[in-house]
Amino acid sequence: MKQKETMRLPSGRVIIDQEFCKGCSLCIRICPREVLGLSNRFNSVGYYPAVVESAEKCNGCGFCAQVCPEVAISVYRG
Amino acid sequence: MAVVFERPKTLIKKPFTYCPGCHHGLAQRIIAEVIDELGIENKTIGVGPVGCSVYIYQFLDTDFVMGAHGRAPAIATGIKRTQPDKIVFSYQGDGDIAAIGTAEILHAANRGELISSFFINNAVFGMTGGQMAPTTILKQKTTTSPKGREPKSHGFPLQLCEVLSACQGSAYLSRVALTNPKLINQAKRSIKKALLTQIEGRGFSLVEILSPCPTNWGMSPQEAVDWLEKEMIPYYPLGEIAVKEGILHA
Ligand SMILES: Cc1ncc(C[n+]2csc(CCOP(=O)(O)OP(=O)(O)O)c2C)c(N)n1
Ligand code: SF4
Ligand SMILES: [Mg+2]
Secondary structure: OHHHHHHOOOOEEEEEOOOOOOOOOHHHHHOOOOOEEEOOOOOOOOOOOEEEOOHHHOOOOOHHHHHOOOOOEEEEEO | OEEEEOOOOOEOOOOOOOOOOOOHHHHHHHHHHHHHHHOOOOOEEEEEOOOHHHHHHHHEOOEEEEOOOOOHHHHHHHHHHHOOOOEEEEEEEHHHHHHHOHHHHHHHHHHOOOOEEEEEEOOEEOOOOOEEOOOOOOOOOEOOEOOOOOHHHHOOOOOHHHHHOOOOOEEEEEEEEOOOHHHHHHHHHHHHHHHHHHHOOOOEEEEEEEOOOHHHHOOOHHHHHHHHHHHHHHHOOOEEEEEOOOOOOO
């Protein structure tokens, strides 16, 4: 049981500001775990923003936020 | 939950006005992070240029002066010499720093002026519609080199860091790119070293940041990042080009 506990991968939480995102998809390109995708609804500017599609796969590495040119992403890990 | 990434304090919370996939915003975020880490937000003065780079004054929460095309290093010189306790940087595009402003940057570096320049090299005149710049690489198509740049009539791409490395006053010169987290961390270290070079009074510092301009390159943001890695970095190798220890004017 104890061993299982220490082997648990950290889980992450990604928050994408839908109004700041311009849908450039550089976050989707860099994410090693295929967590992100593009929304099928456009934001008020007319861009299709990135969204979290598979939240359970995220380990909170923060790569998406690192490469986001719009600084639209915050990442938390726990 | 622990914070892995949040917006830096010095970056004003509003959406960037840059094209999707442009790295101007990314570069400005990293500069803001370094300003936060050094705790110099209340004594930093930026000098903006002409070009898409100019919008930096809307996004960084420091004082700003806007210069005429290419003249930012001269303005930064004046500010630094009259207010030596301030941290002064210029933020310039390749059309600004390596074409119309070549004289200003060369002499600021050669004098060992205690300023830092952040140079966004996107290999085109971005704001005016993607004309060829001195930094446009060979075979690259632009609106004024529609068949691709060829050296016989257009000359060779200018490697500004290498040119400035011949100046005795250049204390720190580095070239970086922002296409993946590892390079972003290296870029951040370089930007910090440049500002520390100034803070320690060691001489002139400049960081060249290779940056995509997907709009004028006619590419998607993802294609532009791939093209930068495959075509631009081989001609503009990344790394520190000059690192001089000690105080140049001592
Ligand atoms: C004296 C003068 N000449 C020409 C222009 C026109 N102009 C505006 S932006 C620009 C090019 C800027 O290119 P760059 O520095 O590479 O910036 P980018 O937009 O690519 O970031 C030019 C030539 C001007 N504003 N002032
Ligand atoms: S024209 Fe090029 S440099 Fe200017 S905002 Fe668009 S992508 Fe960036
Ligand atoms: Mg340019």
